[in-house]
Amino acid sequence: MNNIKENHNLVAYLFLAPAFILLGLFLIVPAGLAIYYAFTDYYLLTPDDRQFIGLNNFIEVFKDPIFIQSLKNIMIFVVFIIPIQVGAALGLALLINKQRRGNIFFKVAFFSPVVLSLVVISVLWLYLLNPSEGLINSILVNIGLDPQPFLSSPDQAIYTIVFVSAWQGAGYQMLIFLAGLQNIPSDVYEAGKIDGVNRWQKFIYITMPLLKPTSILIMITTLISAFKLIIQPMVMTQGGPMNSTMTPVYYIFQTGFTDRMIGYSSAMMVIFGLFIGFVTFIQSRVTKEDEF
Numbered sequence: 428m429n430n431i432k433e434n435h436n437l438v439a440y441l442f443l444a445p446a447f448i449l450l451g452l453f454l455i456v457p458a459g460l461a462i463y464y465a466f467t468d469y470y471l472l473t474p475d476d477r478q479f480i481g482l483n484n485f486i487e488v489f490k491d492p493i494f495i496q497s498l499k500n501i502m503i504f505v506v507f508i509i510p511i512q513v514g515a516a517l518g519l520a521l522l523i524n525k526q527r528r529g530n531i532f533f534k535v536a537f538f539s540p541v542v543l544s545l546v547v548i549s550v551l552w553l554y555l556l557n558p559s560e561g562l563i564n565s566i567l568v569n570i571g572l573d574p575q576p577f578l579s580s581p582d583q584a585i586y587t588i589v590f591v592s593a594w595q596g597a598g599y600q601m602l603i604f605l606a607g608l609q610n611i612p613s614d615v616y617e618a619g620k621i622d623g624v625n626r627w628q629k630f631i632y633i634t635m636p637l638l639k640p641t642s643i644l645i646m647i648t649t650l651i652s653a654f655k656l657i658i659q660p661m662v663m664t665q666g667g668p669m670n671s672t673m674t675p676v677y678y679i680f681q682t683g684f685t686d687r688m689i690g691y692s693s694a695m696m697v698i699f700g701l702f703i704g705f706v707t708f709i710q711s712r713v714t715k716e717d718e719f
Contacts (some may be wrong), residue, residue, distance in 0.1 A: 493678060628699070
């Protein structure tokens, strides 16, 4: 019996081995190397000359105004993208949840931006938001409003990227919300109807409480993807104007691969990783397991 059990365990470990190998090669080893490089002056063009410099990189990072600005930018992005994108996704899900003609068309239309490349989406919105010839400003002028600078304004650029990102990603969360809505038993709504609840009360006291696990899942996934923001500012603004759309991931990429300062970029990555870990810890305390 023990031999059979050991054989079963061996087979299980063999099936898990490819996943563990890939996890080690592409996650654990790179993370370990990044932590090591963060304490060195590693320059990509002179890899043999790297030396251990202790906490110097970390001290310089905290003095770096661009990195500090990138942290502020990503926090603005996260604070605005979650309610806008999640709210839009829930609204779209409620809109197409009812049985009506054309629902399939609307599902495809709302979900189609998700399957497009972020680069394509960013280039498309670059043309739409062009200050002089863009469609959006043409519409504003035709209705009597002044044209807006959008991406060329330090005050508007990050919020424009928030809007574009929410438009692109809301379709995915919409499908998850739609699945959650369709899993709510109809008996609950019928009982509420018998009790005389109106549509607003039905939404507040029946739909939202039963959608709570789905909502928490969507908020977590949106939070994780928000911190990884890089494509939109890279294509649409190159981090400008005046670093108003620079994000930590984009700045780490620029420092490591454009400036080739691997040690310094690794230090930023470690700090940003700890920052995300802290935010994740706060989020886990707010959304406890007993709420699922």
